[in-house]
Amino acid sequence: MEIQNLITKLPWHPTRRWSVRQLSKIGKIILHQELGEADVEAVNNYHIQPNHISSRGCPHLCYHYAIRKNGEIIQSNELSSVTWHCKGQNTSAIGIMVVGNFNGPGYDMGTSEPTKEQIKSIQFLIEYLQKSFNLSNQDVYGHYHFGKPACPGHDLQKLVEKYRNNLPEGPKVEKSVKEVQKRLNKLGYAAGREDGIHGIKTLSAIRRFQHTQGLVVDGIMGPKTWSRLIELTK
Structure with a gap:
C-alpha cells in the first residue's frame, strides 16, 4: 500500500506556516473524521481560508494524513509540523483524517460510514506509524479522548478501542x-x-x-x- 505525498501539491496559506517539532516529541496517533462529505482538496481549501479553527486561516490542511473513501492515503504535512488538529495534543500527536460524515456519540446526522478500503488503510497507516515511532496500541487515540465525543464516529471509535484493548469481545451481560x-x-x-x-x-x-x-x-x-x-x- 502506498502513501501519496501531496504536501507541496495542495495549496498553502499565502503567508502562514506551521511551527516545527523534533520527531522525538511524537508519542501518539489521533484519528479524526471529516464530519462532511467533501474531498481532501476541498477540506484543505477550507482550512487555508478564515474558518472555525482560525479567523486568519490555517497554514495548510490541519492533519498529517487523510484517507479518501477509496482507501488512498494522502500525506498532507511533514511529520515535523505541529498542525492544529487536536487542542492541547498537537505538539505530540500525529493527526489522521478519514473522509466522510459518520454517526457518533451525540451526533446522528451522519450521511455515510467508513468504507472497507478506509478501514484497511487506517490499519496499514497505524501499523506503519507504530513501527516508525515505536508506538504501542495504547498510543492510538480518537479525537473523543480529548473532548470531541462524535469524532471519529461509532465505527472508528470501536476500532480505536480494540487497539487499546478496552472493548470486550462479544456480548457480556451483567x-x-x-x-x-x-x-x-x-x-x-x-x-x-x-x-x-x-x-x-x-x-x-x-x-x-x-x-x-x-x-x-x-x-x-x-x-x-x-x-x-x-x-x-x-
Missing part, C-alpha cells in the same frame, strides 16, 4: 452494566439500550460523564466514577 446504563441514561448521557452489553455507546457515555464531571477520562467505571454516578442519581 447486572452491573445494566445499572450503569440505566443511571447514565437517567442523566441524559445516551448509553443506549439497558441490555447489559458493554458496547461502544456505553463506553462513550462513560467517557462523556467523566469529562463533564472532571474525572479521569478512561472509560472505566472505577470507584470514583461509580461514586459520582451514584451521587447524581440517588
Whole structure:
C-alpha cells in the first residue's frame, strides 16, 4: 500500500506556516473524521481560508494524513509540523483524517460510514506509524479522548478501542452494566439500550460523564466514577 505525498501539491496559506517539532516529541496517533462529505482538496481549501479553527486561516490542511473513501492515503504535512488538529495534543500527536460524515456519540446526522478500503488503510497507516515511532496500541487515540465525543464516529471509535484493548469481545451481560446504563441514561448521557452489553455507546457515555464531571477520562467505571454516578442519581 502506498502513501501519496501531496504536501507541496495542495495549496498553502499565502503567508502562514506551521511551527516545527523534533520527531522525538511524537508519542501518539489521533484519528479524526471529516464530519462532511467533501474531498481532501476541498477540506484543505477550507482550512487555508478564515474558518472555525482560525479567523486568519490555517497554514495548510490541519492533519498529517487523510484517507479518501477509496482507501488512498494522502500525506498532507511533514511529520515535523505541529498542525492544529487536536487542542492541547498537537505538539505530540500525529493527526489522521478519514473522509466522510459518520454517526457518533451525540451526533446522528451522519450521511455515510467508513468504507472497507478506509478501514484497511487506517490499519496499514497505524501499523506503519507504530513501527516508525515505536508506538504501542495504547498510543492510538480518537479525537473523543480529548473532548470531541462524535469524532471519529461509532465505527472508528470501536476500532480505536480494540487497539487499546478496552472493548470486550462479544456480548457480556451483567447486572452491573445494566445499572450503569440505566443511571447514565437517567442523566441524559445516551448509553443506549439497558441490555447489559458493554458496547461502544456505553463506553462513550462513560467517557462523556467523566469529562463533564472532571474525572479521569478512561472509560472505566472505577470507584470514583461509580461514586459520582451514584451521587447524581440517588
